[in-house]
Amino acid sequence: xxxxxxxxxxxxxxxxxxxxxxxxxxxxxxxxxxxxxxxxxxxxxxxxxxxxxxxxxxxxxxxxxxxxxxxxxxxxxxxxxxxxxxxxxxxxxxxxxxxxxxxxxxxxxxxxxxxxxxxxxxxxxxxxxxxxxxxxxxxxxxxxxxxxxxxxxxxxxxxxxxxxxxxxxxxxxxxxxxxxxxxxxxxxxxxxxxxxxxxxxxxxxxxxxxxxxxxxxxxxxxxxxxxxxxxxxxxxxxxxxxxxxxxxxxxxxxxxxxxxxxxxxxxxxxxxxxxxxxxxxxxxxxxxxxxxxxxxxxxxxxxxxxxxxxxxxxxxxxxxxxxxxxxxxxxxxxxxxxxxxxxxxxxxxxxxxxxxxxxxxxxxxxxxxxxxxxxxxxxxxxxxxxxxxxxxxxxxxx
Amino acid sequence: xxxxxxxxxxxxxxxxxxxxxxxxxxxxxxxxxxxxxxxxxxxxxxxxxxxxxxxxxxxxxxxxxxxxxxxxxxxxxxxxxxxxxxxxxxxxxxxxxxxxxxxxxxxxxxxxxxxxxxxxxxxxxxxxxxxxxxxxxxxxxxxxxxxxxxxxxxxxxxxxxxxxxxxxxxxxxxxxxxxxxxxxxxxxxxxxxxxxxxxxxxxxxxxxxxxxxxxxxxxxxxxxxxxxxxxxxxxxxxxxxxxxxxxxxxxxxxxxxxxxxxxxxxxxxxxxxxxxxxxxxxxxxxxxxxxxxxxxxxxxxxxxxxxxxxxxxxxxxxxxxxxxxxxxxxxxxxxxxxxxxxxxxxxxxxxxxxxxxxxxxxxxxxxxxxxxxxxxxxxxxxxxxxxxxxxxxxxxxxxxxxx
Numbered sequence: 001x002x003x004x005x006x007x008x009x010x011x012x013x014x015x016x017x018x019x020x021x022x023x024x025x026x027x028x029x030x031x032x033x034x035x036x037x038x039x040x041x042x043x044x045x046x047x048x049x050x051x052x053x054x055x056x057x058x059x060x061x062x063x064x065x066x067x068x069x070x071x072x073x074x075x076x077x078x079x080x081x082x083x084x085x086x087x088x089x090x091x092x093x094x095x096x097x098x099x100x101x102x103x104x105x106x107x108x109x110x111x112x113x114x115x116x117x118x119x120x121x122x123x124x125x126x127x128x129x130x131x132x133x134x135x136x137x138x139x140x141x142x143x144x145x146x147x148x149x150x151x152x153x154x155x156x157x158x159x160x161x162x163x164x165x166x167x168x169x170x171x172x173x174x175x176x177x178x179x180x181x182x183x184x185x186x187x188x189x190x191x192x193x194x195x196x197x198x199x200x201x202x203x204x205x206x207x208x209x210x211x212x213x214x215x216x217x218x219x220x221x222x223x224x225x226x227x228x229x230x231x232x233x234x235x236x237x238x239x240x241x242x243x244x245x246x247x248x249x250x251x252x253x254x255x256x257x258x259x260x261x262x263x264x265x266x267x268x269x270x271x272x273x274x275x276x277x278x279x280x281x282x283x284x285x286x287x288x289x290x291x292x293x294x295x296x297x298x299x300x301x302x303x304x305x306x307x308x309x310x311x312x313x314x315x316x317x318x319x320x321x322x323x324x325x326x327x328x329x330x331x332x333x334x335x336x337x338x339x340x341x342x343x344x345x346x347x348x349x350x351x352x353x354x355x356x357x358x359x360x361x362x363x364x365x366x367x368x369x370x371x372x373x374x375x376x377x378x379x380x381x382x383x384x385x386x387x388x389x390x391x392x393x394x395x396x397x398x
Numbered sequence: 399x400x401x402x403x404x405x406x407x408x409x410x411x412x413x414x415x416x417x418x419x420x421x422x423x424x425x426x427x428x429x430x431x432x433x434x435x436x437x438x439x440x441x442x443x444x445x446x447x448x449x450x451x452x453x454x455x456x457x458x459x460x461x462x463x464x465x466x467x468x469x470x471x472x473x474x475x476x477x478x479x480x481x482x483x484x485x486x487x488x489x490x491x492x493x494x495x496x497x498x499x500x501x502x503x504x505x506x507x508x509x510x511x512x513x514x515x516x517x518x519x520x521x522x523x524x525x526x527x528x529x530x531x532x533x534x535x536x537x538x539x540x541x542x543x544x545x546x547x548x549x550x551x552x553x554x555x556x557x558x559x560x561x562x563x564x565x566x567x568x569x570x571x572x573x574x575x576x577x578x579x580x581x582x583x584x585x586x587x588x589x590x591x592x593x594x595x596x597x598x599x600x601x602x603x604x605x606x607x608x609x610x611x612x613x614x615x616x617x618x619x620x621x622x623x624x625x626x627x628x629x630x631x632x633x634x635x636x637x638x639x640x641x642x643x644x645x646x647x648x649x650x651x652x653x654x655x656x657x658x659x660x661x662x663x664x665x666x667x668x669x670x671x672x673x674x675x676x677x678x679x680x681x682x683x684x685x686x687x688x689x690x691x692x693x694x695x696x697x698x699x700x701x702x703x704x705x706x707x708x709x710x711x712x713x714x715x716x717x718x719x720x721x722x723x724x725x726x727x728x729x730x731x732x733x734x735x736x737x738x739x740x741x742x743x744x745x746x747x748x749x750x751x752x753x754x755x756x757x758x759x760x761x762x763x764x765x766x767x768x769x770x771x772x773x774x775x776x777x778x779x780x781x782x783x784x785x786x787x788x789x790x791x792x793x794x795x796x797x798x799x800x801x
Contacts, residue, residue: 159468
């Protein structure tokens with residue numbers, strides 16, 4: 001039997017029972033659709049979060065005071081081992097460091113004649129604008145001057161400027177933040193959220209002024225942006241050496257972007273596969289469907305099997321034909337399901353561009369392989385049944 | 399035809415096609431079990447969070463220093479604000495009649511060492527009310543002294559894990575430890591098993607709040623916890639608290655109040671939605687099972703053409719035939735659903751034996767909804783095949799001919 005004949009036989013057998021075949025494929029396709037859609041949602045979320053994190057580039061390390069794992073609260077808590085502004089200044093001189101952003105954050109009230117608003121306050125340095133990709137819309141960002149004796153300048157986020165000044169010009173005006181007076185020298189272009197914090201409804205002041213305002217000795221974090229030419233391990237080693245020489249021992253935590261991304265990626269990957277797993281339940285039911293239908297088919301076609309065997313088909317050939325039918329059913333269901341998902345993803349991308357949904361090739365391929373596999377598994381029992389029939393009995397079955 | 403006759407009739411058909419019946423039961427029961435199990439998972443998560451919160455004691459109000467007017471923003475977790483929330487504020491709020499307990503909290507990281515053993519730990523400066531509010535106690539020794547608000551005494555209470563790491567099985571109470579740049583005497587060990595939201599109570603060191611002020615050189619409280627009288631009107635207390643703070647903070651309301659109820663409510667909403675969503679995903683399996691039922695019923699109708707002809711010939715009405723086929727799938731789905739529910743309950747039971755902390759439970763609506771959904775699917779998907787059977791012309795059907 002030539003392969004072409006084999007395929008033709010399989011397709012014809014399926015074609016003869018249009019309703020039955022299409023219902024089986026429908027059931028299976030629903031399962032595949034569920035599985036691929038859910039994992040696409042997971043993948044979309046993963047890409048969205050990773051993009052959020054890599055938008056500032058990937059050569060970043062963050063340094064927090066204290067050497068405990070405190071669920072990302074490291075810098076916020078008090079510490080007996082401060083990471084001082086002087087440490088930050090020293091870090092800027094480490095070879096390979098391109099930009100350094102010291103960070104102190106808190107909340108305070110910003111007041112302008114008659115208007116006021118409580119928002120987040122970020123104490124940062126000159127490099128923050130470039131490093132965090134927050135270009136100014138008007139004026140300038142904080143000037144590149146001594147971190148220890150900065151002038152009382154403030155830069156407003158886009159929303160905060162609207163709240164305090166409306167459409168009037170804000171540059172050159174004074175704003176009282178937590179009781180101290182600052183001159184507005186810039187307004188930032190709308191930037192959006194980062195990890196739940198609204199960067200537009202915030203005010204940016206020099207780090208040292210923020211330390212004074214919040215009565216703290218320690219920065220909450222220092223972000224180091226290093227040259228791509230330097231390996232991560234090297235820069236981490238240099239930072240460690242520098243800080244240990246200043247503090248005497250290792251009382252800080254260094255988090256590299258790579259590590260963070262890796263942890264995050266792992267978590268999000270689990271989410272993606274969990275989605276696929278949930279969808280796979282329906283696929284399992286679809287698999288049971290294929291098995292049931294094939295079982296019936298074999299019983300119905302006993303006579304046909306007898307004839308094939310009488311004509312000289314071997315047991316293996318008969319088995320392969322039925323297995324072929326099973327795999328084809330699974331594969332057709334898989335293709336139909338993937339097709340529906342592709343339509344769905346395209347529609348969603350057009351209608352709700354904000355919803356992160358992304359088809360990942362590995363899931364599509366996995367879905368098709370799994371559908372063939374399920375078809376195969378479902379087909380084994382019926383196919384063996386067909387081979388066990390003796391040709392004479394089978395022929396007589398009619 | 400009596401109902402009991404129909405049962406007998408269907409039963410015989412099931413027995414005739416044992417394997418086919420088994421596979422269909424399997425499909426339906428997977429669908430039903432998936433719905434029940436997945437919703438149990440969601441409900442389990444909800445109950446877990448519920449239990450975590452209730453370990454915090456009831457009627458709790460948490461005060462964050464600072465305020466954020468950004469819409470949809472989270473509470474000011476930084477805890478940094480130009481005007482500090484202080485121990486004096488906490489004493490003033492304690493005077494409110496509706497307030498049962500006040501626990502001021504200063505949190506920081508410090509190095510804690512005994513001899514050559516040293517660890518960086520979360521240090522909580524607070525008063526004895528902190529443990530009471532969390533419904534915990536000290537197993538060995540004493541809790542923090544009464545005057546923790548006023549006097550910076552050099553004493554500390556260790557979490558159970560910290561005690562084991564620093565002292566092993568030696569006696570810790572009465573010994574000296576070095577915390578930051580000071581020496582303090584251990585006066586007690588916190589009871590084990592206090593995993594509370596956001597803080598592992600076994601892995602902390604507690605010191606008097608006044609000591610923490612000196613240790614971290616800052617009078618600023620990180621949080622302030624108020625436990626209200628059970629009869630207190632929360633909204634009214636919130637207004638009073640804000641009024642007192644305004645008076646003490648030169649007319650500014652620079653704090654954020656979060657009630658435990660609102661937190662719990664938020665979590666509950668999220669988790670309930672999640673439960674519904676994964677339940678719905680599980681129900682897709684039922685849909686697939688429905689398609690299978692339709693397929694099999696269609697086959698069954700065409701195979702039993704002659705039988706239907708005979709039934710009609712001896713006086714069965716179209717309606718009876720339809721009822722017969724619908725009844726067959728209902729019975730099948732019913733059995734499948736029962737099997738699915740049984741499997742799900744067994745699995746839930748086992749998981750609860752294995753992980754008692756995570757109380758997996760099917761929500762009250764899950765089982766009835768799953769069973770009814772399965773039944774409805776069964777009827778919907780066998781309606782077409784049953785109608786087809788009912789429409790058969792008796793004469794042609796008896797001859798086994800197509801129409």
